[in-house]
Amino acid sequence: MTKLSVNINKIATLRNSRGGNNPNVVKMAIDAERFGADGITVHPRPDERHIRYADVRELKKVLTTEFNIEGNCREQKFIDLVLEVKPHQVTLVPDALNQLTSDHGWDTITHKQYLRDTIRIFKDAGIRVSIFVDPDIRMVEGAAETGTDRIELYTEGYARHYAANREKAIAPYLEAAKKAKALGLGLNAGHDLDLTNLRYLAQQIPWLDEVSIGHALICDALYYGFENTIQLYKRQLNVSGS
Ligand SMILES: CC(=O)[C@@H](O)[C@H](O)COP(=O)(O)O
Numbered sequence: 001m002t003k004l005s006v007n008i009n010k011i012a013t014l015r016n017s018r019g020g021n022n023p024n025v026v027k028m029a030i031d032a033e034r035f036g037a038d039g040i041t042v043h044p045r046p047d048e049r050h051i052r053y054a055d056v057r058e059l060k061k062v063l064t065t066e067f068n069i070e071g072n073c074r075e076q077k078f079i080d081l082v083l084e085v086k087p088h089q090v091t092l093v094p095d096a097l098n099q100l101t102s103d104h105g106w107d108t109i110t111h112k113q114y115l116r117d118t119i120r121i122f123k124d125a126g127i128r129v130s131i132f133v134d135p136d137i138r139m140v141e142g143a144a145e146t147g148t149d150r151i152e153l154y155t156e157g158y159a160r161h162y163a164a165n166r167e168k169a170i171a172p173y174l175e176a177a178k179k180a181k182a183l184g185l186g187l188n189a190g191h192d193l194d195l196t197n198l199r200y201l202a203q204q205i206p207w208l209d210e211v212s213i214g215h216a217l218i219c220d221a222l223y224y225g226f227e228n229t230i231q232l233y234k235r236q237l238n239v240s241g242s
């Protein structure tokens with residue numbers, strides 16, 4: 001079954017908004033694991049708008065499920081943090097400094113050698129590497145030549161078009177996922193996944209290793225409660241026999 005990695009960025013956003021330690025990011029991560037999360041994802045951005053580097057170090061001490069750190073490997077500070085913390089997985093995302101959020105995958109053709117060199121650093125440290133990729137066959141093929149263990153499909157386009165025509169929305173993702181499988185790449189997915197669009201994605205791409213979900217899940221938790229919400233998302237991924 002596809003694993004659920006809960007992205008806790010937005011819990012840190014709420015905490016930072018008042019300057020104290022409420023909500024307690026570390027406690028909520030531990031509780032997320034207790035409520036059924038298969039992993040925790042954080043994305044410490046250079047401006048530390050939500051997850052701080054200090055949070056990452058504290059989380060490493062207490063997490064018992066998979067720890068996934070996302071970020072921009074163009075920042076030496078990020079590379080140093082990941083090598084210090086040694087999470088199970090690092091997900092390399094080509095974000096610029098001033099982006100509101102992540103909004104594109106790597107050009108794995110133009111940046112192939114750079115990705116090869118960077119991925120080697122993390123793999124030599126025993127860290128699984130995933131790289132953020134648009135649902136583009138050429139980019140998936142380029143990813144396979146970088147030595148990455150996995151790709152993470154950027155699912156904003158799928159989410160945006162899901163309501164209008166889910167078959168059309170998933171088509172490029174299914175094609176990219178089949179190519180990844182054929183090339184022996186592990187497969188993650190994330191960005192804008194939610195309770196309406198998650199089940200269909202998992203049904204159509206059952207070899208999906210992991211989804212990382214944050215924004216919508218934390219918003220849903222405001223209505224349904226954190227424990228119930230994590231269980232709701234996990235049930236969307238239980239598609240065996242469906
Ligand atoms: C890479 C990706 O799509 C998300 O994991 C990203 O971490 C979201 O970042 P924000 O929470 O800062 O929007």
Ligand SMILES: NCC(=O)COP(=O)(O)O
Pocket residue numbers: 007041070152189190191192193212213214215216217
């Ligand atoms: N990699 C995607 C992620 O971790 C969370 O993205 P979102 O659910 O906050 O859009």
